[in-house]
Amino acid sequence: MFVLEWQELVAVSVAFAFVSFFINSKLGERKKVRLIQREVQAFQKRLVEATKKNDEAELKKLEEEQKQVMSKMQEMLLLPFKPLIVILPLFFIVLALVEVYFNGFLIQLPIALHLNEIFSLHILQNSVYGPRGFFILTTAVISLIVEMVYLKVEGKFNSGKGGF
Structure with missing residues (x-):
C-alpha cells in the first residue's frame, strides 16, 4: 500500500501526541x-x-x-x-528528526496559523506549511482531541455511566 508523505507525518504527530499524553498523565x-x-x-x-x-x-x-x-x-x-521536563526535550528531538526526514515537504492548507496571520486576523486563507509547521499543527490538534476523548471517557467512567 502506498503511503503519502503527509500521512507519515500525521502518524508521527499521532505517536507524539499519545506519548506526550502518557507522560503528562503519569508525571502530571x-x-x-x-x-x-x-x-x-x-x-x-x-x-x-x-x-x-x-x-x-x-x-x-x-x-x-x-x-x-x-x-x-x-x-x-x-x-x-513537571511533565514538560521530559516532553519539551522530546518535542525538540522529534521536531529536528521531522525536519531531516521530511526535508522538502510542503503542504498547502486552507487555514493560516502563522503568528503574523493570527495577529492580523487573516486566518481563513491558504497557507503553505513545511514539515515543522505541519507537525506542530497536527500535533496540537491531535493532542486536543486525545485530551477531549480522555476527559469524556473519564467523566463517563467516574459517573458510572460507562465501564471498562
Missing part, C-alpha cells in the same frame, strides 16, 4: 491536582461563610490554615509543569 499527577483544588475550594467556601457570619473564632482558625492552603496552591500550580 492529575488526581493530586484535583484533590488540592477541592481542598482549596472547601477552604475558600469556609472563609466566605465565616466572613459573612463574622465568626471571629472560625476566621482565626482559617487564618492558621491559610499557610498550608497557600503551600498546596503553590504545589498545585507547579505540578502540571
Whole structure:
C-alpha cells in the first residue's frame, strides 16, 4: 500500500501526541491536582461563610490554615509543569528528526496559523506549511482531541455511566 508523505507525518504527530499524553498523565499527577483544588475550594467556601457570619473564632482558625492552603496552591500550580521536563526535550528531538526526514515537504492548507496571520486576523486563507509547521499543527490538534476523548471517557467512567 502506498503511503503519502503527509500521512507519515500525521502518524508521527499521532505517536507524539499519545506519548506526550502518557507522560503528562503519569508525571502530571492529575488526581493530586484535583484533590488540592477541592481542598482549596472547601477552604475558600469556609472563609466566605465565616466572613459573612463574622465568626471571629472560625476566621482565626482559617487564618492558621491559610499557610498550608497557600503551600498546596503553590504545589498545585507547579505540578502540571513537571511533565514538560521530559516532553519539551522530546518535542525538540522529534521536531529536528521531522525536519531531516521530511526535508522538502510542503503542504498547502486552507487555514493560516502563522503568528503574523493570527495577529492580523487573516486566518481563513491558504497557507503553505513545511514539515515543522505541519507537525506542530497536527500535533496540537491531535493532542486536543486525545485530551477531549480522555476527559469524556473519564467523566463517563467516574459517573458510572460507562465501564471498562
